[in-house]
Structure formats: structure tokens, C-alpha cells
Amino acid sequence: MASGDTWRADYLVQEDYWMAMAALTAKRSRDPKTQVGALIVNQKNDIVAIGYNQMPKGCDDYVMPWKREGKDKWDTKYPYVCSAAAAAIMNTNGAVLKGCNIYVTLFPDNESAKLIIQAGITKVVYLSDQYRDMEMMAASKKFLEVAGIEFRQFQPREPTITIDLAVNN
Numbered sequence: 001m002a003s004g005d006t007w008r009a010d011y012l013v014q015e016d017y018w019m020a021m022a023a024l025t026a027k028r029s030r031d032p033k034t035q036v037g038a039l040i041v042n043q044k045n046d047i048v049a050i051g052y053n054q055m056p057k058g059c060d061d062y063v064m065p066w067k068r069e070g071k072d073k074w075d076t077k078y079p080y081v082c083s084a085a086a087a088a089i090m091n092t093n094g095a096v097l098k099g100c101n102i103y104v105t106l107f108p109d110n111e112s113a114k115l116i117i118q119a120g121i122t123k124v125v126y127l128s129d130q131y132r133d134m135e136m137m138a139a140s141k142k143f144l145e146v147a148g149i150e151f152r153q154f155q156p157r158e159p160t161i162t163i164d165l166a167v168n169n
């Protein structure tokens with residue numbers, strides 16, 4: 001076979017593509033510290049939802065606090081921000097999430113894990129686990145285990161492809 005007739009080997013494999021899409025989506029976030037992206041695929045490998053950490057729709061991001069610390073917790077971003085997983089789960093255009101997989105650039109916290117479980121998502125693939133030492137992450141892992149949800153850290157295909165998955169964390 002002439003070399004031009006064969007398919008190229010260095011194409012972006014499916015899982016690398018999904019995580020790269022999640023990482024790209026993270027770049028939409030206005031969070032000054034940590035941008036997170038999430039992408040949900042169904043059992044047919046169709047992308048059904050994407051999301052990034054953002055203030056709830058219709059709330060003016062510019063007037064909401066994006067601070068990590070303030071005079072009290074209500075003066076920070078934490079009570080208001082929607083996690084990337086939450087944004088994706090609420091952004092399905094009616095797709096059914098039961099049996100879907102979610103690709104997230106940061107391991108989901110306990111609040112995100114609740115939604116993942118309730119949505120019927122069955123697998124979580126995450127890129128970074130940078131907050132692994134926080135109690136809420138232990139709670140989240142426990143939750144996912146009890147609910148029988150598979151979770152694992154993303155491994156890009158080696159060695160042919162390197163994708164710039166750097167997120168601004």
C-alpha cells in the first residue's frame with residue numbers, strides 16, 4: 001500500500017480528545033485562580049454536555065465575588081460558584097445522563113460528586129487531583145465508591161501524542 005493510502009497513527013484518540021476538550025472548556029472560566037472544565041459523553045461516545053466553573057447563569061460575573069478569602073465565607077466565591085461538573089450536568093439540552101461518563105480537569109468535590117451520582121453518571125475520569133488532601137475530596141471519593149461509580153486519573157496515550165493540557169491553576 002502506498003504510504004498515502006494508510007491512516008495516520010498520530011491522530012487524537014477519543015479519550016485524549018475529550019480531556020483536551022474539557023481543558024479547552026476550562027479556559028472559559030472567569031475564576032482568577034482555578035479554571036475547571038467538564039465534558040460528558042454517553043454510551044455511544046457522543047458528547048452530550050460541557051461546562052466550566054462559573055457563576056449561575058444570569059448573575060453578573062463581574063459583580064459576584066471571585067475571592068478565595070473575605071470577611072466571611074459569603075464574601076468569597078465558594079457559596080455562589082457552580083462547579084464545572086454542575087454546569088455540565090445542568091447543560092444537557094435534554095440529553096439523558098444515566099450511564100454517561102464525565103471527563104473533568106479537576107477531581108470533583110463532594111458537592112459535584114452528589115450531582116454526578118444523582119444524574120446516574122457511571123464513570124469519572126479526572127486530570128488533576130491537586131486538592132486530594134482536603135477532607136471534602138475524601139468525602140467525595142467515599143461517595144463515589146459507595147455509589148459504585150468508577151473513577152480514575154486520566155492517562156494520555158503514550159508515547160506518540162503529547163497534548164498541552166495545562167490549565168491555569
Ligand SMILES: O=c1[nH]c(=O)n([C@H]2C[C@H](O)[C@@H](COP(=O)(O)O)O2)cc1CO
Nearest residue numbers: 031033034036053081083084107108109
Ligand atoms: O470539583 C470542583 N469543580 C470545580 O469546578 N471547582 C471550581 C470552584 C472554584 O471556582 C474553583 C476552585 O477554586 P480555588 O482553587 O481557588 O479553591 O474550582 C472546584 C472543585 C473542587 O475540586
